[in-house]
Amino acid sequence: MIKQAVILAAGKGERLLPLTEKIPKPLLPICNRSIIERMIDLLKGNGIEEIGVVINRRDYRYFSFLEKEVKLIQEDESKGTGWSVYSARNFIKDNFLLMYGDLVLDLDGFRDYLKLSPPVVFGYFVDDVSRYGKIEYENGKVREIKEKSERGRGLINT
Secondary structure (H helix, E strand, O other): OOOEEEEEOOOOOHHHOOOOOOOOHHHOEEOOEEHHHHHHHHHHHOOOOEEEEEEEHHHHHHHHHHOOOOEEEEEOOOOOHHHHHHHOOOOOOOOOEEEEOOOOOOOOOHHHHHOOOOOOOOEEEEOOHHHOEEEEEEOOEEEEEEEOOOOOOEEEEO
């Protein structure tokens, strides 16, 4: 079972402007508790022992209250998902769960997902992939993830 997770929280949150003008998207509240706090509770409640949160250095002041619960990993600049994962390279020890810091999850079956044999990529079908990373796959295996490059219905990475 996976024991380590990395949460990506360095993005700009442009799709939620003006809500994200003054606060990073993962810190937006839902019923008086931030999205990322809910995610951390979910992960810890399902056996994840170590959590790293990749943040943009400019946003440290917003996330510093989490330092007792997680390892904050600061990146100098946001260059996308791949760069954020690379920024966590010294934190990652083995197979790990990678999550976006702005996900609001349906908790049913979450523990079962953690039991899957890595590597696993989760996706979600949407009507327009133009704002997301589209998963190109063949025979059940990811061939490529195209970031914000196409239009139309497709599977996006989550």
